[in-house]
Amino acid sequence: MQQTGITGAGRNATGIGNNPNNSKIMVQDISSWYGAQPVLKEVSMPIHAKSITGLIGPSGCGKSTFLRCLNRLNDLVRSFRLQGTITLDGEDIYHPDADVVLVRRKVGMVFQHPNPFPMSVFDNVAFGVREHNRQIKKRELEEIVVESLQKANLWEEVKDKLQASGLSLSGGQQQRLCIARVLAVMPEVILLDEPCSSLDPVSTAKIEELLLQLKNSYTVVVVTHNLGQARRISDYLGFFLDGRLVEYGAAAEVITNPREKATEDYLAGNFG
Ligand SMILES: Nc1ncnc2c1ncn2[C@@H]1O[C@H](COP(=O)(O)OP(=O)(O)OP(=O)(O)O)[C@@H](O)[C@H]1O
Numbered sequence: 336m337q338q339t340g341i342t343g344a345g346r347n348a349t350g351i352g353n354n355p356n357n358s359k360i361m362v363q364d365i366s367s368w369y370g371a372q373p374v375l376k377e378v379s380m381p382i383h384a385k386s387i388t389g390l391i392g393p394s395g396c397g398k399s400t401f402l403r404c405l406n407r408l409n410d411l412v413r414s415f416r417l418q419g420t421i422t423l424d425g426e427d428i429y430h431p432d433a434d435v436v437l438v439r440r441k442v443g444m445v446f447q448h449p450n451p452f453p454m455s456v457f458d459n460v461a462f463g464v465r466e467h468n469r470q471i472k473k474r475e476l477e478e479i480v481v482e483s484l485q486k487a488n489l490w491e492e493v494k495d496k497l498q499a500s501g502l503s504l505s506g507g508q509q510q511r512l513c514i515a516r517v518l519a520v521m522p523e524v525i526l527l528d529e530p531c532s533s534l535d536p537v538s539t540a541k542i543e544e545l546l547l548q549l550k551n552s553y554t555v556v557v558v559t560h561n562l563g564q565a566r567r568i569s570d571y572l573g574f575f576l577d578g579r580l581v582e583y584g585a586a587a588e589v590i591t592n593p594r595e596k597a598t599e600d601y602l603a604g605n606f607g
């Protein structure tokens with residue numbers, strides 16, 4: 336698989352974003368609209384490498400929109416418009432020469448509801464790998480599938496049913512299958528939009544444990560409505576309110592000593 340820069344010209348080819356603070360992603364002053372409706376308002380935030388950034392805030396404040404900006408998924412919405420800059424390793428992901436397919440491979444997405452494809456466990460994980468490399472040898476593909484299932488802490492549970500339908504797994508297993516599917520294409524950043532919202536506490540704990548392992552190798556961004564989860568897993572925390580990033584910082588600091596009254600009220604459960 337190619338590991339060249341997303342604009343095809345190498346690191347910092349656009350001259351934008353020199354990666355201050357060693358951040359993996361730099362979001363600089365982005366605003367966005369769906370048609371005439373403003374959603375994100377002048378948001379700037381670093382996403383630090385190999386750590387978990389939690390994003391919290393009340394429903395409709397723009398968390399999912401923000402997350403989708405990070406891998407250009409909003410491009411699929413016709414009325415969507417974005418201003419500002421987002422760089423990945425110093426390269427502008429919205430640069431006209433940026434390779435969107437490569438951006439989405441490097442920055443993978445896991446959705447709120449587990450969405451395995453209606454195919455076998457094996458094929459679910461192999462799907463993206465085949466898309467990116469149609470010539471891949473069977474043996475190599477098998478290695479990638481096994482490795483990805485192991486990294487997603489799912490291997491032991493599915494090793495005897497690789498040909499069973501992905502849809503036959505439990506909800507928590509399906510979500511780990513979706514994570515394995517993302518891991519198989521060798522991403523650098525993993526975005527998760529409320530990945531545990533439809534899961535029971537045991538399955539949720541397994542996903543949290545998995546994310547804490549994954550951050551050793553990947554940069555992780557998680558949207559969550561579960562403040563306990565945000566506390567347990569986040570290294571950095573961003574609080575959104577009405578499209579603005581009201582507060583951002585080290586998670587422990589934001590939680591114990593928020594600068595803004597709105598953050599304090601939200602964390603206290605006074606609205607949400
Ligand atoms: N595809 C879309 N087309 C038009 N408007 C959209 C679209 N997606 C989101 N919006 C609007 O943008 C605003 C922010 O939505 P978004 O889904 O980003 O919020 P959120 O913080 O993720 O909310 P939740 O916590 O409920 O998931 C909302 O007013 C929503 O209606």
Ligand SMILES: [Mg+2]
Pocket residue numbers: 398399400528
């Ligand atoms: Mg959302």
